[in-house]
Amino acid sequence: MSGKTILPGTTGTAATAGSGQQTTLGVMGGGQLGRMFVQAAQAMGYFTAVLDPDVISPAGLVSHYHIQSDYLDQQGLAQLMQRCAAITTEFENVPAPALVTLGAHRPVAPGAEAVGIAQDRIKEKAHFVRCGVPVAPYAVIESAAQLAAVADDLLPGILKTARLGYDGKGQLRVSSRAELAAAWDELKNVACVLEKMLPLQAECSVIVARGWDGSCVNFAPQLNLHRDGILAVTQAYEGNMPSALVQQAVEATKSIANELRYVGVLCVEFFLLQDDSKAAQTLGSLIVNEMAPRPHNSGHYTLDACDLSQFDLQVRTLTGLPLLQPRQHSPAIMLNLLGDLWIDGASPPWDQVLALPGAHLHLYGKLKASKGRKMGHLTFTGATVAEVRATALAAARLLGIEAF
Template sequence: PAMLGILGGGQLGRMFAVAAKTMGYRVAVLDPDENAPAAAFADRHIRAPYNDPAALRELADSCAAVTTEFENVNADAMRELARRTRVSPSGDCVAVAQDRIAEKAWINKAGLPTAPYLAIESVEDIQVDLAPYLPGILKTARLGYDGKGQVRVQTAAEARAAYANLGGQACVLEKMLDLQLEVSAIVTRVSSAQSAVFPVAENIHKNGILDESIVPARIAPALAKQAQEMARKLAEALDYVGVLAVEFFVLADDSLVVNEIAPRPHNSGHYTLTACLTDQFQQQVRAMCGLLPGRTDLLSPVVMVNLLGDVWKDNGHEPNWDVLAEAPNAQLHLYGKKQARPGRKMGHFNVMATSADEALDQARALKDTL
């Protein structure tokens, strides 16, 4: 069977590897970490830095197609791979998603709204009237995730001080919006004629990290449909091939604003592993191989709960998984990471019920007893 390659061996790479192997492919993973979660399911583990030229050549030459699982993969590495094998998403798309300035420009160019923002590439850029962006959030243009690299600012003086504090690196200053809730839509695009969008998830964050995804999102169906169409439109504008996650803010007036995108399967799509006809990792395999996207029908209302290292308690004891095992409508998914650390994503569980609210009640009750 053909070998599929993935840059990065974290939990997303692991779930990709399981899907690919189940679908009859072999898998090669490039990741420097000997204990990379994906390595356990890979036929080949190339242990090298992500941008190591020899390792990239080895990956490209052994694989019929290559994809990525982490956001900060070097876009040039993707372009390099593309000279030797089929690569999706493209280095260009990855580069857009990695830079909040380019990302927001593309979102607007596709005709979709973002929060009012100011691109700050050098200190002169922040000497303008900041009132339209305040109170706001200063975000580093690159390398931020899980709310890292973000400072909330009330005044222009605070914004300028925060910018200096971040060492003068490129940033965006974004107006703080009054959020009704947050949702995401994940689209799989193979071509203009072939794309599929998963049901919209409602996402609840804690300390800047995704905590729960509720599906279907508790918003009007017409609004959910709008989010799906916006995700599709963005993928089309980028000529994107692969799985693209789009995060949205729902404002008080029921309008949608695009927050950011991720060029890969997304934490808020883990519910698809148990509750959709095709899951997001199967879609990633399909898209990179140029196959039709699978159907995305929701089989049941579902809630996903992230399991961070915090749940492991101070004494390092495993949580009481029995309570999940004893719930016939719950599915535990652990990523095989050895060390639990606060904030580290160790696994998740999905709870299915007859309504999203019921699933949420049960999920929270289960989490409390872990």
């Protein structure tokens, strides 16, 4: 952006999409992450535009402008560029060529190169290795010859498609060479990565925000619990992880962002290995799993527990506004609210849930619930970890969510 800052309000500069126009920020994608970005941008005085093909997308419903088109539609991209001073994305599978087109005319953060790496597990693993961050032993499988050459000590393992996998999709566990071959056939012989299964103690994530000038701030690591490949619970408070691992995770995440010359909000997920495992003795206690070039489900608690949320930082990185180290003022536990809670047609008992102290309910405006679909989240804050944990567990009981 050549040091330019995009301020909210009416502007007459060409860099902000036309003479006399209200400063507008664009987002590719209309899901809940886009919705929360839009709300953060609007709170700071920006207009917003969403490009998404879904007429009832959560972000499109609350934005000033909704451009209903495919992500590669040239007319739709032209409309977005015409309206917007700068453009971001809310999910990693936005086609990288669309970001290349947009980036030729407007500031785009994150850029096409970073998003392209995050879209491909093969490129992503290679990037982690270049950064010196430990990864699980793995093999690339793009051909029958590579399948046959897989080392025996990578089994049992998890076969993951190189592209378009999320929330546990495109992943199969295999324990033998026969199962590996069958799994690759089931995945239609697309490019895959086989990762060795390791004894895990826990999962965590780190969210950083990096500006155009290379400045970088971070949230403390979140401790995460996944069920059926979907995030279920995030616990964010001081002492949720040993301090040495906290520092290691933050430094690794910043290294990953800096090596990419990344601009925007980036989340990196890690596995914590069991301390007594052979893998931990060889690799260290912390290994990187994957990265997401956007705000992340595990960071939603920042809306209620921090003085700056991950979406505030997404707006600041995009517009070149100052990045300040966010401060968490309350311990927090977040519960994901999946469509399973609505399957029987009845609405969850929100009156009872909201009677609990420190409850913050966020529903995403999705009109149809389905099993495993993220419909909202519920964050609890309080003065102490014990207090927050007790109320979060009480809410889980009311909602029929498994205890943690």
